[in-house]
Amino acid sequence: MAFLLIILSFFLLLAFGLRKAHRNTYEAVLHKVQVGSPEDGNGAIRILQLSDLHLEKLSISPDDLYEKLRGEPIDFIALTGDFLDREASIPKLGPYLTALKKLQPAYGMYAVFGNHDYVLQGEPFERLKATLEEHGCIVLQNEMKTITVHGQTVNIIGIDDFYTRRS
Numbered sequence: 305m306a307f308l309l310i311i312l313s314f315f316l317l318l319a320f321g322l323r324k325a326h327r328n329t330y331e332a333v334l335h336k337v338q339v340g341s342p343e344d345g346n347g348a349i350r351i352l353q354l355s356d357l358h359l360e361k362l363s364i365s366p367d368d369l370y371e372k373l374r375g376e377p378i379d380f381i382a383l384t385g386d387f388l389d390r391e392a393s394i395p396k397l398g399p400y401l402t403a404l405k406k407l408q409p410a411y412g413m414y415a416v417f418g419n420h421d422y423v424l425q426g427e428p429f430e431r432l433k434a435t436l437e438e439h440g441c442i443v444l445q446n447e448m449k450t451i452t453v454h455g456q457t458v459n460i461i462g463i464d465d466f467y468t469r470r471s
Contacts, residue, residue, distance in 0.1 A: 349379050349380075349453050349458065350379045351378070351379060352373065352376070352407070352409070353381075354382075355383075356384075357387050357400070358386055358388065359387060359396045359397060360388060360390065366403040369403050369404075370404075374406075376407070378407055378408075379409060379453055380412055380414060381404055382414055382460075383413065383414065383436075383441065384415075384416055384418070385415075385417050385419075386418035386419070386421060387432065388420065391428040391431075394428070394435055397436070398435060398438075402439060404439075405439055405440050411453060412440065413439075413440055413441045415441040415442070415444070415462075416465075417443075417445070418465055419467040419468050421465075422468045422470065444460070444462020445462065445470075446463060446471065447462055448461045
């Protein structure tokens with residue numbers, strides 16, 4: 305009987321953990337971090353950073369993501385890798401990129417790849433990269449772009465994935 309209670313408890317904890325993990329991918333939380341002080345006169349640069357989307361596990365829909373962010377002023381969007389874990393998920397990325405583009409970031413969207421993205425090789429990887437670019441993302445692979453924001457020079461540096469020795 306005690307063994308049965310232990311097994312039942314284990315499965316209840318497992319179910320609770322899985323439900324919480326699922327809800328965490330749906331209930332996206334917006335954190336605002338200010339770098340520098342408002343007194344410096346340069347104005348804030350508002351960056352939306354999304355990382356580790358892992359589309360296979362993401363529960364928030366593109367429309368819900370857009371609704372959550374649509375009132376936020378955004379200078380640029382940084383997509384920092386690990387978009388997906390398998391080739392079959394590439395088509396799922398497009399609607400999210402469309403939703404992000406509707407936010408109209410003043411200086412565009414920039415993307416770098418993570419180690420999970422490099423599971424794809426050859427043509428599937430090129431298709432992932434093309435999907436990002438077709439939706440207006442500037443993909444940086446060990447590259448830098450210079451933009452001017454509020455009269456100040458900003459260098460956007462995209463260093464490729466260190467883990468897979470591409471940096």
